[in-house]
Amino acid sequence: MKDQIKxxxxxxxxxxxxxxxKDDAITKRRIKLIKIAGSTVQAYCFTRHAKRTFKxxxxxxxxxxxxxxSGLNA
Known part of the structure; x- marks a missing residue:
């Protein structure tokens, strides 16, 4: 997984x-990666409209x- 993120x-x-x-809920998030720090990634989460840290x-x-x-018509 880490290789895909990198x-x-x-x-x-x-x-x-x-x-x-944390509560075992599975969610789908759209993110833009900012940095990888050890076992976490920091990213901008478009779902929450904020910077978040993900394990x-x-x-x-x-x-x-x-x-x-868009706009391509054949």
Missing amino acids: KAMQYNQIVDIMYIA IDNILAVYPVISKA
Whole structure:
């Protein structure tokens, strides 16, 4: 998981993550990675509209956000 996070950060990608919170609730978050610090990542969370810290061990999945091209008609 950490390798996927590092790669997303290296390419400055916005990613969606599946995250398990302290209360065992699983949430989907859209984030922009800011920095990796040991076993945590700091990121801007578009869901909460704030900077958040996530435990890497609690990130269940990471996948890049693919923006759809608009205005292209064939």
